[in-house]
């Protein structure tokens with residue numbers, strides 16, 4: 001009897017200690033099984049009560065009920081504590097900090113050559129030109145003959161041409177054939193600007209690429225003169241490179257313009273003072289231009305006695321290299337993100 005009472009007291013103490021020490025709700029469930037389950041010491045005592053006298057049964061029964069009550073309330077108290085703590089932890093773990101800075105997501109952006117070409121084209125659109133485009137695979141007539149470059153003319157060897165094998169077609173060596181196509185497609189007057197890729201058998205080195213981009217302009221109207229060309233390009237240079245810009249024309253020669261000129265602008269680096277970037281001259285060449293050759297107008301059936309005009313063409317890479325201080329044309333094509341990312345719009 002005394003032995004049984006102390007067994008109950010001992011089992012109760014153990015259960016209360018374990019309940020207080022339980023670290024999680026799962027631990028606490030195990031404590032409950034050990035203290036009150038079928039194999040628990042107190043359950044064994046209860047199972048043997050049939051062999052006791054009535055007085056003993058009543059006394060042990062009272063002790064067992066008392067013990068169970070204490071253990072149940074200890075388990076309930078600890079369960080309350082643990083549940084509150086686990087909820088706090090869950091809330092802390094899942095909390096969203098609405099004031100935290102967002103994760104930066106890189107979106108794509110236009111290639112620096114695209115940005116440059118768009119900027120140039122937009123300036124001419126602002127002056128009343130419209131955009132014209134044409135095929136990159138051309139016939140000899142559009143690429144050469146209609147532009148006053150007959151077969152076997154030495155000017156052809158200056159632009160080493162890529163031919164399309166097994167055909168009479170070629171990869172256009174300049175955007176000028178689009179001048180011809182644009183004139184064929186409408187009646188004069190015409191004001192077009194022509195962006196596009198061109199192809200030449202050039203090496204791929206710091207200053208050459210077998211594929212590059214040109215922007216070509218053509219204006220044909222009544223009474224257009226070389227002065228209109230000069231005024232148009234001076235306005236372009238100021239818009240493109242700054243209000244203090246100037247243009248300089250040097251005599252040159254192209255088959256499809258007469259007279260022809262190389263066009264220089266003030267060096268963006270030294271603004272005309274002379275530096276290593278401009279070979280100490282203060283000027284850098286950005287394009288070729290001239291009055292439209294009468295033979296080009298005749299090729300599309302326009303009367304050169306009535307209509308006159310001017311044309312100009314520039315290499316987008318070359319202008320971009322000078323304007324952006326890029327020393328190697330290959331950087332534009334190798335698509336190294338460290339380079340490209342420097343030219344966000």
Ligand SMILES: [Zn+2]
Pocket residue numbers: 267268269270271272273274275276277278279280282283
């Ligand atoms: Zn300079």
